[in-house]
Amino acid sequence: MSPPVVGAILGFIFGTITLLRxxxxxxxxxxxVIYDSIKLLGKYDFPNACNIAGTMTQLFEIAQEExxxxxxxxxxxxxxxxTGWSTIFMWILSS
Structure with missing residues (x-):
C-alpha cells in the first residue's frame, strides 16, 4: 500500500459517496480548504516529473550523476x- 495507492483509494471513496464529496x-x-490544498499539491505533480526526467537520463545514458x-x-x-509552509499556515489559523 504505497501512498499513491492509498490516495487513489481515498479519492474514489470521496468521489463516489455524495455526502463526503x-x-x-x-x-x-x-x-x-482541504480540497484546495490537495488540488494545489497535485497540480505540480513533482514526483511524476522527476520520474520522467530520470527515465530520460537513463534512456540516453547521460547526466545521471548530475x-x-x-x-x-x-x-x-x-x-x-x-514543513515551513505548514507551520506558518497553522500559526495563522491559530491566531
Missing part, C-alpha cells in the same frame, strides 16, 4: 518548504 467540493463546502544531485537538493528544499 459535498463536504469537500463546492463553494459552500465546510472542508473545501540529475541525482539535482533531485537530492530539490527533495531537501521541498521538504523544508512544505
Amino acid at each position: 459535498n463536504l469537500m467540493v463546492g463553494d459552500v463546502a465546510p472542508l473545501r 540529475c541525482s544531485i539535482l533531485y537530492f537538493w530539490t527533495y531537501i528544499a521541498a521538504t523544508v518548504a512544505l
Whole structure:
C-alpha cells in the first residue's frame, strides 16, 4: 500500500459517496480548504516529473550523476518548504 495507492483509494471513496464529496467540493463546502490544498499539491505533480526526467537520463545514458544531485537538493528544499509552509499556515489559523 504505497501512498499513491492509498490516495487513489481515498479519492474514489470521496468521489463516489455524495455526502463526503459535498463536504469537500463546492463553494459552500465546510472542508473545501482541504480540497484546495490537495488540488494545489497535485497540480505540480513533482514526483511524476522527476520520474520522467530520470527515465530520460537513463534512456540516453547521460547526466545521471548530475540529475541525482539535482533531485537530492530539490527533495531537501521541498521538504523544508512544505514543513515551513505548514507551520506558518497553522500559526495563522491559530491566531
